[in-house]
Amino acid sequence: MRIVPISAFNDNYIWLIAPDHTAQARIQHARGVLIVDPGDAAPVLAELRRHHLTPLGVLITHHHYDHTGGIRPLLKAYDFPVYGPARCNTPALSHPVREGDILSLGAGIQLHVLETPGHTHDHVVYHGGGALFSGDTLFAGGCGRLTEGSAAELYASLQRIARLPDDTRVYCAHEYTLANLRFAMQVEPDNQALRGRLDRTRRQREKGQCTLPSTLREEKLTNPFLRCHLPAVHAAAEAYAGRALDSPEAVFAVIRYWKDRA
Numbered sequence: 001m002r003i004v005p006i007s008a009f010n011d012n013y014i015w016l017i018a019p020d021h022t023a024q025a026r027i028q029h030a031r032g033v034l035i036v037d038p039g040d041a042a043p044v045l046a047e048l049r050r051h052h053l054t055p056l057g058v059l060i061t062h063h064h065y066d067h068t069g070g071i072r073p074l075l076k077a078y079d080f081p082v083y084g085p086a087r088c089n090t091p092a093l094s095h096p097v098r099e100g101d102i103l104s105l106g107a108g109i110q111l112h113v114l115e116t117p118g119h120t121h122d123h124v125v126y127h128g129g130g131a132l133f134s135g136d137t138l139f140a141g142g143c144g145r146l147t148e149g150s151a152a153e154l155y156a157s158l159q160r161i162a163r164l165p166d167d168t169r170v171y172c173a174h175e176y177t178l179a180n181l182r183f184a185m186q187v188e189p190d191n192q193a194l195r196g197r198l199d200r201t202r203r204q205r206e207k208g209q210c211t212l213p214s215t216l217r218e219e220k221l222t223n224p225f226l227r228c229h230l231p232a233v234h235a236a237a238e239a240y241a242g243r244a245l246d247s248p249e250a251v252f253a254v255i256r257y258w259k260d261r262a
Contacts, residue, residue, distance in 0.1 A: 008040040041070035060084030061135025087122035118154025119144030141180030151253035166217035177211040
């Protein structure tokens, strides 16, 4: 797969997925593309028309409008299936997906569905071909807010994602990396891998570059929400909470609370 970001709103990324048959292939050479979380139709339509592309389908991770608001305008211009969580209340959804589903989407693209509640009750992620489309569950350097679900749900969802291969490339839905890593430094100021990543990310953002994808290996080394089982993160959470914490799940709940107020 070749995966290309389209910027939307202030910090959203809409992802285009196209077949990549050679190392030199460009998205312009692919007639059909998949679209992940099109919150805004305008930049997607511009990209499709500029490169003479046709949507093969849309993948939704959850129901929030900044991930779904562009679907109806796109359907007015093109005919395509819309895949999304069975619990999603988006009227345009035509192909509900559930835990364990495998989507064969043409041109050799196959994606597996994981249900990952926490940010919302209906959230799913898609993984395959070495890529993870994580929506608002896992961010580069962070994780989603608890808008509907519980800390226990989101922690369990992140643990499931963490069991995917370390070289999995993470394509999340927002450019939050710099802010997330700045917070992570409050949690682990002595983490040298984190310090190096923060420096690289600052340079990228100064140039206006996208900081994605990351990899799960990088997230496990620098993302505090995937490191709640480690002594340094546990100690930082206890210091912030002012009390003893008896489990990584309890550490996660404190870190998420801390981030919300940072």
